[in-house]
Amino acid sequence: MNKPDALTLVIFGASGDLTRRKLMPALYLLYKAGRLPRRFAVLGMARTSYDDDRFRTSIREGLLSFVRPDEVDEKAIQAFLSCLHYLSADPSEPEAYAELKTRLEEIDRTIDNPHNYLYYLATPPLLYGVIPRHLKAEGLNREGDGFRRIVVEKPFGYDLSSALELNRIYLDAFREEQIYRIDHFLGKETVQNILALRFANSVFEPLWNRNYIDYVEITAVENMGIGTRGGFYDGVGTLRDMVQNHLAQLLAVTAMEPPAAFDASGFRNEVVKVYQSLTPLTGEDIRHSVVRGQYMASEGRKGYREEEQVPALSRTETYLAMRLELNNWRWGGVPFYIRTGKQMPTKVSEIVIHFKSAPYSLFRCEGGTCPLPNRLVIRIQPNEGIVLRLGMKKPGEGFEVLPMDMDFSYAELGRLPTEDAYARLIEDCIAGDPTLFIRSDAVESGWRFFDPILKYWQDVPECPLYGYPAGSWGPLEADSLVARQGASWTNPCKNLTNTHLYCEL
Numbered sequence: 001m002n003k004p005d006a007l008t009l010v011i012f013g014a015s016g017d018l019t020r021r022k023l024m025p026a027l028y029l030l031y032k033a034g035r036l037p038r039r040f041a042v043l044g045m046a047r048t049s050y051d052d053d054r055f056r057t058s059i060r061e062g063l064l065s066f067v068r069p070d071e072v073d074e075k076a077i078q079a080f081l082s083c084l085h086y087l088s089a090d091p092s093e094p095e096a097y098a099e100l101k102t103r104l105e106e107i108d109r110t111i112d113n114p115h116n117y118l119y120y121l122a123t124p125p126l127l128y129g130v131i132p133r134h135l136k137a138e139g140l141n142r143e144g145d146g147f148r149r150i151v152v153e154k155p156f157g158y159d160l161s162s163a164l165e166l167n168r169i170y171l172d173a174f175r176e177e178q179i180y181r182i183d184h185f186l187g188k189e190t191v192q193n194i195l196a197l198r199f200a201n202s203v204f205e206p207l208w209n210r211n212y213i214d215y216v217e218i219t220a221v222e223n224m225g226i227g228t229r230g231g232f233y234d235g236v237g238t239l240r241d242m243v244q245n246h247l248a249q250l251l252a253v254t255a256m257e258p259p260a261a262f263d264a265s266g267f268r269n270e271v272v273k274v275y276q277s278l279t280p281l282t283g284e285d286i287r288h289s290v291v292r293g294q295y296m297a298s299e300g301r302k303g304y305r306e307e308e309q310v311p312a313l314s315r316t317e318t319y320l321a322m323r324l325e326l327n328n329w330r331w332g333g334v335p336f337y338i339r340t341g342k343q344m345p346t347k348v349s350e351i352v353i354h355f356k357s358a359p360y361s362l363f364r365c366e367g368g369t370c371p372l373p374n375r376l377v378i379r380i381q382p383n384e385g386i387v388l389r390l391g392m393k394k395p396g397e398g399f400e401v402l403p404m405d406m407d408f409s410y411a412e413l414g415r416l417p418t419e420d421a422y423a424r425l426i427e428d429c430i431a432g433d434p435t436l437f438i439r440s441d442a443v444e445s446g447w448r449f450f451d452p453i454l455k456y457w458q459d460v461p462e463c464p465l466y467g468y469p470a471g472s473w474g475p476l477e478a479d480s481l482v483a484r485q486g487a488s489w490t491n492p493c494k495n496l497t498n499t500h501l502y503c504e505l
């Protein structure tokens with residue numbers, strides 16, 4: 001790990017939700033574990049008129065709410081807070097950057113920092129294009145004795161053309177190696193574990209293709225609505241919020257070829273190839289293969305249109321299920337079904353690999369049970385683990401083959417994956433390792449695939465948006481989508497013999 005001795009992390013949008021709930025808890029944990037540079041400072045910047053003390057107080061409150069109680073250590077919190085500074089300024093105003101430069105120089109003197117700066121954009125996306133331009137105008141992008149890196153949150157672009165424009169702006173101010181487009185799903189231990197499962201074991205890879213796999217499901221659903229984020233969410237919708245980034249990453253790690261090396265170019269080259277292999281969707285495909293939905297009030301849960309800051313007639317999707325295919329030798333003809341939604345019965349993210357049935361059924365159905373095809377469930381959250389369904393002989397007379405689950409719980413490795421997606425990714429930025437960040441060509445090839453869906457919804461407003469009761473598994477049309485090919489969605493809460501890994505309803 002190539003950790004510098006000194007660093008100043010500049011957070012734009014430092015008064016916001018992401019900073020308070022995710023970034024500061026992650027930084028605190030890194031600090032407490034001695035994993036940050038020895039000489040370290042944070043300079044938070046936002047319009048809210050805090051001073052350093054008021055900022056520290058607000059972050060302290062956030063830490064007490066969002067850090068696990070067993071990680072709360074008052075002495076470590078106080079020491080961490082003393083590294084925090086605040087600049088009250090509007091990041092959309094060019095003048096703010098001269099002030100920023102002055103404050104950075106002051107902090108550099110205090111911590112003896114040779115101008116190593118990491119800029120983190122935790123602002124609404126409308127500022128993603130503005131901030132790098134202003135940094136460049138003030139010369140804050142230029143590397144001299146120290147490094148400059150910039151981290152930008154999702155969504156990177158609103159559609160293909162805005163993503164292209166953003167890439168142009170970033171690459172005008174920074175080199176690709178300085179740009180860290182973050183997707184916190186890639187920071188999750190269990191997502192990285194998919195790579196270990198596939199590429200550290202020789203038993204799966206020979207089966208990981210169209211000859212043995214019938215279809216693949218990728219699910220990332222949540223049991224909450226959009227809460228107080230209506231103002232942001234209504235202009236975005238599920239395709240931009242979850243599909244184009246998080247689900248696309250899950251697809252990439254599931255479907256990619258083995259990288260030539262596990263480094264930034266090896267890994268990211270393979271991600272791009274997956275997106276380039278996606279079979280483009282025509283209008284007809286979109287009508288038949290993409291189901292969008294919006295939650296409606298049910299059993300005491302609010303409907304989407306009743307949420308704060310959501311227009312009464314909003315047609316923003318809160319659910320999406322779709323079928324996609326990869327046009328390559330490994331996956332030709334294998335459907336990938338992906339789904340994500342708000343206000344589902346539970347919060348779960350998992351990938352289910354459905355293997356084909358044995359070529360010849362030697363054992364007959366007995367006692368009402370038939371041998372079932374093998375299935376590998378990769379549970380990303382919660383209860384992280386892996387479950388492989390095998391057919392086993394029922395002890396005793398006759399020859400009844402029962403489906404049994406062989407399960408591995410991640411907790412058995414000794415340490416539960418914690419919040420650490422952000423901690424992991426921030427640490428990687430500090431060390432200058434962009435492997436788990438999205439490269440510009442991946443953004444573009446991903447958007448090339450998803451953009452026609454947005455265009456189609458815009459051009460064909462009568463394209464259905466199905467209502468689904470809050471607390472249900474989404475529109476019935478999503479079941480029909482998979483049933484057409486004899487498949488069905490796995491209910492993560494059912495159908496597993498070893499249920500302790502699974503959700504309680």
Ligand SMILES: NC(=O)C1=CN([C@@H]2O[C@H](COP(=O)(O)OP(=O)(O)OC[C@H]3O[C@@H](n4cnc5c(N)ncnc54)[C@H](OP(=O)(O)O)[C@@H]3O)[C@@H](O)[C@H]2O)C=CC1
Pocket residue numbers: 012013014015016017018019021022046047048090091092121122123124125127153154155
């Ligand atoms: N929150 C989350 O859990 C996640 C968020 N993200 C992404 O992170 C980014 C930040 O999210 P979040 O913290 O929730 O957003 P917030 O809406 O809380 O905004 C962050 C801060 O940006 C500042 N800001 C807002 N509007 C403007 C404006 N017009 N001009 C200048 N500054 C403005 C505000 O500070 P002030 O008013 O003080 O200037 C605000 O505190 C978003 O792009 C989101 O997509 C990604 C994953 C998860």
Ligand SMILES: O=C1O[C@H](COP(=O)(O)O)[C@@H](O)[C@H](O)[C@H]1O
Pocket residue numbers: 184222241242349
């Ligand atoms: O980026 C986002 O992700 C969260 C879900 O992330 P998770 O780590 O809690 O599974 C989602 O709620 C949010 O809408 C989206 O912006």
